[in-house]
Amino acid sequence: MTTxxxxxxxxxxxxxxxxxxxTRWDVKVTPYFYISPFFIVFAITGLFPIIYTAFVSFHDWxxxxxxxxxxxxxxxxxxxxxxxxxxxxxxxxxxxxxSSAPQVVLxxxxxxxxDMNIRAKTFWRMGVLLPYVITPVxxxxxxxxxxxxxxxxxxxxxxxxxxxxxxxxxxxLPSHLAIASMINLRWTGYNALIFLAAMQVIPRDYYEAxxxxxxxxxRRFFSITIPQLRPTIIFVVVTSTIGGLQVFDEPxxxxxxGTGGSDGQWRTLTIYIYKLGWVDTDLGRAAAAxxxxxxxxxxxGVINLLLTRLISSTGSRGTK
Amino acid sequence: MNVTTRxxxxxxxxxxxxxRKASGATRESRPGWVGYSFxxxxxxxxxxxxxxxxxxxxxxxxxxxxxQVLALPGPNLLDNMRAVIxxxxxxxxxxxxxxxIVSVVVxxxxxxxxxxxxxxxxxxxxxxxxxxxxxIIATLAVPTQLAVVPLFIIMIRLKMVGTLPSVILPALVSAxxxxxxxxxxxxxxxxxxxxxxxxxxxxMFRTFWSIALPIARPAAxxxxxxxxxxxxxxxxxxxxxxxxxxxxxxxxxxSTLANNxxxxxxxxxxxxxxxxxxxxxxxxxxxxxxxxxxMEGAVKG
Numbered sequence: 001m002t003t004x005x006x007x008x009x010x011x012x013x014x015x016x017x018x019x020x021x022x023t024r025w026d027v028k029v030t031p032y033f034y035i036s037p038f039f040i041v042f043a044i045t046g047l048f049p050i051i052y053t054a055f056v057s058f059h060d061w062x063x064x065x066x067x068x069x070x071x072x073x074x075x076x077x078x079x080x081x082x083x084x085x086x087x088x089x090x091x092x093x094x095x096x097x098x099s100s101a102p103q104v105v106l107x108x109x110x111x112x113x114x115d116m117n118i119r120a121k122t123f124w125r126m127g128v129l130l131p132y133v134i135t136p137v138x139x140x141x142x143x144x145x146x147x148x149x150x151x152x153x154x155x156x157x158x159x160x161x162x163x164x165x166x167x168x169x170x171x172x173l174p175s176h177l178a179i180a181s182m183i184n185l186r187w188t189g190y191n192a193l194i195f196l197a198a199m200q201v202i203p204r205d206y207y208e209a210x211x212x213x214x215x216x217x218x219r220r221f222f223s224i225t226i227p228q229l230r231p232t233i234i235f236v237v238v239t240s241t242i243g244g245l246q247v248f249d250e251p252x253x254x255x256x257x258g259t260g261g262s263d264g265q266w267r268t269l270t271i272y273i274y275k276l277g278w279v280d281t282d283l284g285r286a287a288a289a290x291x292x293x294x295x296x297x298x299x300x301g302v303i304n305l306l307l308t309r310l311i312s313s314t315g316s317r318g319t320k
Numbered sequence: 321m322n323v324t325t326r327x328x329x330x331x332x333x334x335x336x337x338x339x340r341k342a343s344g345a346t347r348e349s350r351p352g353w354v355g356y357s358f359x360x361x362x363x364x365x366x367x368x369x370x371x372x373x374x375x376x377x378x379x380x381x382x383x384x385x386x387x388q389v390l391a392l393p394g395p396n397l398l399d400n401m402r403a404v405i406x407x408x409x410x411x412x413x414x415x416x417x418x419x420x421i422v423s424v425v426v427x428x429x430x431x432x433x434x435x436x437x438x439x440x441x442x443x444x445x446x447x448x449x450x451x452x453x454x455x456i457i458a459t460l461a462v463p464t465q466l467a468v469v470p471l472f473i474i475m476i477r478l479k480m481v482g483t484l485p486s487v488i489l490p491a492l493v494s495a496x497x498x499x500x501x502x503x504x505x506x507x508x509x510x511x512x513x514x515x516x517x518x519x520x521x522x523x524m525f526r527t528f529w530s531i532a533l534p535i536a537r538p539a540a541x542x543x544x545x546x547x548x549x550x551x552x553x554x555x556x557x558x559x560x561x562x563x564x565x566x567x568x569x570x571x572x573x574x575s576t577l578a579n580n581x582x583x584x585x586x587x588x589x590x591x592x593x594x595x596x597x598x599x600x601x602x603x604x605x606x607x608x609x610x611x612x613x614x615m616e617g618a619v620k621g
Contacts, residue, residue, distance in 0.1 A: 030444070035437045045489065046462065116350060122608060128366070134370070135595060143369065193614045256579055283472070
């Protein structure tokens, strides 16, 4: 009888203590619990494969037979001395330049018009974004026929203008132009909206001041808009580098064979990786090529970052 | 600019502002006909390929060779589409359903896990927070190709090659999504709200569920939309693992169609048109949100 009154508070004290520890534990552990799904899935499908790619690249590794002997740098030697690799590198680079440079210029021009006090602005913004929702594979199938060497509508137009038809599939540079145009179709409007958003946060006072100083429309665009857009331009160029150097869908579907042309005219690095691994069934060499592609992307990503920085900073220096 | 001209400019500016206020104009001039024609031309060029395919798909296998392209869709369009749907190798409906399943599951998973991580990274304090966030952002630069070979080996081991989970599993989380939600919640969710919930005795998860989640909804919806589209059009990895199986997504089914019927381009383009309809419907209803999402992401990112 006499023990009960003392026991009850004791128990509740212990309960409160327990609750406190639980809460403290909750506060400490929960954040890690929240971010863990990303790291678990990434570890399995991202981090582990990246390390494992290195492991595979040092082995003879067949798609069907699996792991073979350790061969050191042999796979890298094979890829680096393979003329097809060098050709793919050239094609990838060429397609990338032909797609990213005109794309940024055109997107800036579109954004500049959209940035004016335009009527029905939602309509125009949606209009330029429309190609973004069209599957690249579908676009490639359409363009492969529009750019057909014999029967294509593009050559038809050229002929009706009394010009010579162009070998859009047979020749190297024309095929790159055709593939770059598919990439441009999908991303120009998207990037224009990114530029537009950045343009709209430029203080209007800058333009008004320039107007008073007598700067025309063109001058205002190059001396105010472009320098102010610098970080955005860098962002767009770097992301398009990462995406552009991986291009696969468009060149893969540009003809019915998917090998990048009879002579590898438009074979890109990713098609080359696919060919090594899933046509030649040599995963070791494919892994080596994948690592080389990664290095190429990092290399050009950094170069582009520096280059864009340089170009847009000289632009802003000109205004001061 | 030296000081005197700047002062002069400032003065002129205030004068101009006063005049503007008086006239009621708040922004720059409207674009002239050049601007509108330029935009119309851009959109026309972008739409032309679809129009052209519609015309070719309205003919038969000789249309493209003879270059007798119609001006209006013809009766063959529906027949060609039916032939695509009935094709025994393309599995059109099944592929559409598969694309829908994959895209919905991936979008839902990415949205949930990104919101969870974004909430932790923007509002909770824990050791290694910044380092881990930078790590996630850095993974954005890693190309898919780098992981493709081992991923395929893993899928062989798991006996998942040729099944939908092989496409879903690697896409369940997204570094971009985590980054996006972190940025959004950092500004949109006030600390006071979280503290209030904590003082009222809500557990950590309860706080997330009843406070953070409702506030995150607009950004989460946009993220879901983008991931849905991105997953829907994805080709490289699905092609590697699903090619030749009966469980294909739409882009992979399109590649099968193009290979099996390569001499009947009216049929192929009918299939192409069919395949782009679902996303066009999405665009019709959510295009405005897409525009908003891209523009908001651009300013924050």
